[in-house]
Amino acid sequence: MTDHSSLEALAMDVAREAGALAARRRGEGVSIAATKSSLADIVTDADREVEALIRERLAAARPADGFLGEESGHSPGVSDITWIVDPIDGTVNYTYGIPAYAVSIAAVTGGVDPASWKAVSGAVFNPVVGEMFHASRGAGAHLDGSRIAVNAEISPAGAMVATGFGYDPASRPATLAQLARVMPLMRDLRRIGAASLDLAYVACGRLDGYFERGLNPWDHAAGALLVQEAGGRVGGAPHGRPGPGMTIAAIDPLFEQLHDLLGVDLESPPTAPSSHPTSS
Numbered sequence: 001m002t003d004h005s006s007l008e009a010l011a012m013d014v015a016r017e018a019g020a021l022a023a024r025r026r027g028e029g030v031s032i033a034a035t036k037s038s039l040a041d042i043v044t045d046a047d048r049e050v051e052a053l054i055r056e057r058l059a060a061a062r063p064a065d066g067f068l069g070e071e072s073g074h075s076p077g078v079s080d081i082t083w084i085v086d087p088i089d090g091t092v093n094y095t096y097g098i099p100a101y102a103v104s105i106a107a108v109t110g111g112v113d114p115a116s117w118k119a120v121s122g123a124v125f126n127p128v129v130g131e132m133f134h135a136s137r138g139a140g141a142h143l144d145g146s147r148i149a150v151n152a153e154i155s156p157a158g159a160m161v162a163t164g165f166g167y168d169p170a171s172r173p174a175t176l177a178q179l180a181r182v183m184p185l186m187r188d189l190r191r192i193g194a195a196s197l198d199l200a201y202v203a204c205g206r207l208d209g210y211f212e213r214g215l216n217p218w219d220h221a222a223g224a225l226l227v228q229e230a231g232g233r234v235g236g237a238p239h240g241r242p243g244p245g246m247t248i249a250a251i252d253p254l255f256e257q258l259h260d261l262l263g264v265d266l267e268s269p270p271t272a273p274s275s276h277p278t279s280s
């Protein structure tokens with residue numbers, strides 16, 4: 001079986017190089033190459049260039065592995081590992097110059113269906129602030145090498161929760177109705193604009209919880225592992241796993257409260273961290 005720590009190190013190295021390229025291109029000026037599911041769902045030339053770099057580096061290091069990228073699709077491999085990649089998560093932020101975007105790279109076993117894959121290693125890198133979130137299953141989650149953990153409890157003032165609004169305008173009424181149902185749990189709401197960073201922030205205690213409808217597999221593949229390895233819970237619908245119906249990440253009992261109000265299935269019990277260090 002492949003050593004997960006070597007996969008984590010590879011994901012970190014490639015994410016760092018890819019993030020530097022993304023930041024360089026941002027500084028040179030960003031052009032929209034096309035729209036996808038809606039006018040708001042954009043892809044830039046940088047998205048495509050960064051994903052090509054990631055694909056090239058991973059193939060050179062591990063030619064037998066599979067690859068699923070947001071921009072270039074799925075290339076099956078012959079090993080038990082598939083790389084799930086979002087080259088620039090937070091593309092709209094990136095296009096507007098908002099410094100909240102990340103390279104998200106995860107290694108999974110069990111194929112490319114998030115309802116059945118098992119993430120074993122991952123990295124989420126924000127090149128603007130130089131923060132590298134990384135994890136391997138059973139080895140904990142880290143920020144720049146320091147162990148991180150979800151918050152131990154919710155403030156009496158309420159929960160700090162993030163969410164997002166998908167690209168499909170038709171989904172907005174239902175999303176706003178769900179938001180209205182969960183707002184009484186919150187001290188405040190954040191809309192960061194990059195699911196991988198939302199999930200990383202739950203893992204390190206900057207958020208108590210996060211939920212969003214309509215995420216793609218590459219949006220949550222690495223971030224969900226960060227949350228689980230940091231002692232949090234991740235779930236969704238309809239199969240109890242993160243998916244297009246819903247993704248929820250939070251600490252208990254907030255996870256259960258969000259789940260009940262958002263009407264989604266629970267995922268299997270979390271991976272308890274070997275220790276519960278102070279969160280970053």
Ligand code: LIP
Nearest residue numbers: 089090091164165166193194195
């Ligand atoms: C984005 C997510 C974000 C969500 C956006 C979009 P992209 O991913 O990170 O949380 O609200 O609709 O899905 O498109 O920037 O890779």
